Amino acid sequence: MVGHKKKSLTIRYIIAFLLLLLMVFPYLYMVLNSFADWSQVDRKLIPTSFTLHSYEWLLGGGQSAEPRPWIRAFFNSLIVSSGSTILMMVTGVVVAYALAKLQFRGRNFLNNAILFQMFFPAIILLVPTFLIIQRLGMYDSYWGMILPKALSLWAVFMYTNFFRAIPDTFIEAAKLDGASDWQIIFRIILPMSKSITIVVFLFLFMERWTELLWDMIVVKSDNMLTLNVLLSQMFGPYGGYPGPMYAASVILTVPIIILFLFFAKQFKEGMQFTLK
Amino acid sequence: MRAKNNNGMGWLFASPYLLYGLIFFLIPLGWSFYLSITDWNLIAPVFHHVGIDNFIKALKSPGVHAAFFVTFKFMIVFVPMVIASSLIVALVVHGLPRFKGLFLIGFFLPYLASGVVSSFIVKGFLSYNSPVNTFLRGQLGLDINWLGTPLSALLLVAVIIAWKFTGYYALILTSGFESINQEIYEAAAIDGVNGWQRFWRITLPLLYPALFTTLILSIGVTFGIFTEVYQLTGGGPNFGTNTWQMEIYKQAFQNLSAGYASAVALIASVVTFISIFIIRKFLEMWGKRNGWT
DSSP, X not given: OHHHHHHHHHHHHHHHHHHHHHHHHHHHHHHHHHHBOTTTTTTOSSOOOBOSHHHHHHHHOOSSSOOOOHHHHHHHHHHHHHHHHHHHHHHHHHHHHHHHHOOOTTHHHHHHHHHHHHTSOGGGGHHHHHHHHHHTTOTTSHHHHHGGGSOOHHHHHHHHHHHHTXXXXXXXXXXXXXXXXXXXXXXXXXXXXXXXHHHXXXXXXXXXXXXXXXXXXXXXXXXXXXXXXXXXXXXXXXXXXXXXXXXXXXXXXXXHHHHHHXXXXXXXXXXXXXXX | OHHHHHHHHHHHHHXXXXXXXXXXXXXXXXXXXXXXXXXXXXXXXXXOBOTTHHHHHHHXXXXXXXXXXXXXXXXXXXXXXXHHHHHHHHHHHTTOSSSHHHHHHHHHGGGGSOHHHHHHHHHHHTSTTSHHHHHHHHHHOOOOOTTTSHHHHHHHHHHHHHHHHHHHHHHHHHHHHHTSOHHHHHHHHHTTOOHHHIIIIIIHHHHHHHHHHHHHHHHHHHTTOOHHHHHHTTTOSTTTTOOXXXXXXXXXXXXXXXXXXXHHHHHHHHHHHHHHHHHHHHHHHHHHHTTOO
């Protein structure tokens, strides 16, 4: 009986491992092909001969092609994603604090408005939001990419639910000691919200980092493109140069994977909490 | 006195939402309605009011018809696919005594992929001289143009998106499995319940809340497909993968018909809203009738 159990467990580990291998295979394929000799790119399941040629070509340009601003695009992505994520976190915490912990007339109305807006199909807003950004003079700028994504209804929703579970007695005690609402947020609420903050941060950052549609329509000049948009634009024209495209894909994907793995443990714990 | 004070603080702290809701929800919403009855082309200073002409044109257009049906085709293909794959992952992983967290984190990694990158990988992997196609041609005599037929293109896009979401939904389902009390299984084993009955009578009903969440999330995904389609097919072949977002993007930013695109977006919103509402109600009824909720 015990032996049977042990054996079936081993089989389960093997199945789990093979499944995982299948799921991460596209990543392995991408990384290996970015280092593969150009004669082997997309020609072999697992390349055997490796070179840095694709990266050199990507960043330095070939004999017949001008190099594209890949490094600049990487930093554009970093600026836009960080700026947007930080704003979404700050607005999320502040609005959620009001909705969960402050008594004021109209609070229920705001709660319902946010829920309604969350389930409202956002596609209808695409064209007029573009026009608003244009009228505000933010077309082709960082602000044009950041501002329409400066508040996340999902972040407000998550934080509101989390803050509601924090007992009011903590806050009332602090208020009696003369603490202001800002101090309560920074000294009491946020230190208790570490796990959810990591979950919210990671989801917002990942989503912003891989955004295509908005960043594509609101930016025109080469120097303002995010990495994802630049990669998308090169999709067709670089068709004959898949090696460098894989290299660019690695540059886009690896940083976000490292960021995620860095916080993976806290992410797992936070998710367990939010899924309860 | 104190209540009045609090009113002020409440609105002050809620003000980021008020500002955002005004500039990026209410104003664009109204503007969208207005645009939909004009023939504005996004650039020219002159435009005309055309009444409901845009809506009539949209309801007759093959692009809009395609978007309506393609969304449901994606739903039929993608939702069972992603539920099955995430259920398999959750079933395999949830009982592991060690490394469970590590596995779940590994399975989550595809969620981090940009749709541009995954589209590119798939395109390369299935290019004419790729090992897969060389094998299929050489060994089986199959010459498949993966993006060339509406059905295979649709399947391919569905697979890419299912790959992305499997680990995320598996995380939700795993926590659903873990909320099931093991004693119930032990009691059932004593009563002689077999594996199949155990799944239908115990696991599924108790898993229903987590399953409901993943179903609703995955159905929501099918109404917002853009990147993979834009990258791989442009909505083709023969409108076979033309989603709402793709149609609206094409009309607004390639054909520059801002007025017409707004009308299409309005139709898309209504269809999305009603569809999700009906599906949600149906799922809730299904759960209630079986006594799962």
